[in-house]
Amino acid sequence: MPVTEPAAYPFTAEKLALNPLYSALRREQPLSRVQLPYGEPAWLATRHEDARLVLGDPRFSRNESLRRDEPRLRSFPTPPDALMILDPPEHTRLRRLASKAFTVKRVEEWRPRVERIAAELADAMLAGGTHADLVTGFALPLPISVISALLGVPAEDRGDFHVWAEAFISTTKYTPEEAARHRASLTAYMAGLIADRRARPRDDLIGDLVAARDKEDRLSEAELLTLLTGILVGGFETTATQIANFVYVLLTHPGQLAALRTDLERIPQAVEELLRFVPLSIGTAFARYALEDVEVGGVTVRAGEAVMVALHAANHDESVFTCPHRLDLERREAAHVAFGGGAHHCLGSPLARVELQVALRTLLTRFPGLRFHASEADVVWKTGVLTRGPERLPVAWDQP
Template sequence: MTTTEPRTYPFSAADKLNLDPIYAHLREQEPLTRIQLPYGETAWLATRYEDAKIVLGDPRFSRAAALDHDEPRLRPNNPQGGLLSMDPPDHTRLRKLVAKAFTARRVEQLRPRTQEIADGLVDRMIEQGGPVDLVEEFALPLPITVICELLGVPYVDRGDFRVWSDAFLSTTKLTPEQVTDYIDKMFGYIAGLIAQRREEPADDLLSALIAARDEHDKLSEDELVRLAAGILVAGHETTATQIPNFVYVLLTHPEQLAELRADLDVVPQAVEELMRYVPLGVGAGFPRYATEDVELGGVLVRAGEPVMVSSSAANRDEAVFNDPEQLDLTRREATHLGFGHGPHHCLGAQLARLELQVALRTLLTRLPGLRFATSAEDVEWKSGMLVRGPQRMVLTWQGVE
């Protein structure tokens, strides 16, 4: 790399859902900049939309190569393996095994059940009366229930795997020893479920994956455990965080919220805009390593150098989005990068869209006058995690005494 001193990254501590203004400066003046994370080697950071798409989608940038490097990261542990550490064709082989469960058509078939779950949660909220913590009473149980039923994981065990899931997203919330312990417990739990399903197969995704392993030899036992654990964690964590994120943004943009309430048919497009607008991650995503010299953002990236992408910055690119710092729920411009791009585009994107659509429509329809119980300043935010969002967000609505 060049001898220019790298910038310490992240540039600042996560501040609610506010994106550090330095990203806008970098897009304009230094679209590819050198950064140093708390752990691992120095990397390049891409902040422009088109550069981000190249890094995420071009086969000249490899995820699997990270296994041979001290990859830049926000935490001391470096849990590697699974889909996120693979390139095609291995990545394609495993992804194909589960992709059919997450097609737009298959996911749409889950809408009635997802709506039933959402309504049941709101029924309970109304019955107990407000104020209520949206995170605990709605945002977490909705996607957890859906992914448990889809994968074949007992919902009654949610208390355990919710705790263990933090190990996959923790930066400083957990100690390195806790991270290792929780990941081992999650893998052990999944291995136990696999053993049960081998004895008593069911009509669920886990049984289908076991059949792919045992009958068709399409994945190893370790791949089976990691894949199932990854689906369980990814299948609820980010959506459970984005539901309160989206509600927070809407409640702090009352004019946009009023327009959405007046026309709920805009909800699908609103979800896309909120995905663009909300900077979910506290930093850039996983690094990709250049497999050959590549010119990117006016800089020559040498073979073997890692490049990280800030999707949040790319989603605010003025060259792609008109007035990108403004929330516009009717925006119909370029596709956002909130679900990634290329081979590692979020496998569960369609399921997340469905859950977020159902969540917003249900909350706005059934809880008129939804608002903060006190004020936005009383929202408690997560800390020490790879994602940002409310830890606790207490809301109330009309008719609550």
């Protein structure tokens, strides 16, 4: 495949399908030139090996994007003080402050609370009859309730979170002015919570970070606000979307769903395969800039050039995964890169795993005969945001 003008990116695809062009690129041009809607052209890495290299090699920088016209899917750039824009050691300093709340051990201690929240949501859905929208009835409120409890956000204040969070991942769903207004509303709300913790200290993640700011001077006020806002948005939006995505995929693979119902101990492995299988993002984000010449996929990336990593393409790499386009809930091959890699590996991945495992177990045990309410055609898909998934997922079940 000859090198030509940068291809328009992202590549189109319906629902949760992957554009076949990714497979062609992995075979013939694993590092190719693309042009996103905004910013300068970039290289696109589509192979698993190359993805791991770019994500983990310190010769690639996120912070360098502050000095460049970063390739991106939306008009506004990443905020300069966001965790995702920093390189070590600044990134390490801030990440360490929040990471103790998301260790595997700490998150496992939260599992019973996640299970109680999921059970309460299931009770409410069952009380309403034999059908409901899974997104509004379960997929959204579960991670919103969990991350709110972890942060110490009052239950009565959670109603606007979904809209505010969508503003952070909007491409065209909101106008730039609307998105900016919603983002400002969330920032103002978080600033109010910070002020409240200063007046009335509490033992929660916000209180811990406020203490780190005020007593230990380990982060600035702007860093504190941006870090908490990022944790809140990242703590539920993607997980909520993946709960709905996983259910949709299982309902469209009835044989795999039936097998999972008979052996619920396979749920953790099933979650890993679903994370690999489902392409969450419409494209890719967060360019890495080469600080020196680096060879990637047989191509020399020159110092100052940007590389975008297509995580969903890497998770379907035929050289790593057998029949990668087939869902196999018993798959135990190489680790997926759904949570990224390197220094910016998803901070909340242990919590996301627990929530996804609890969600599937609750839905499979509490809702016998779970199925599409009328037909698959009734599923309404998100538009105008960075993530792919159902906006409404009408489901039905047999009376327990």
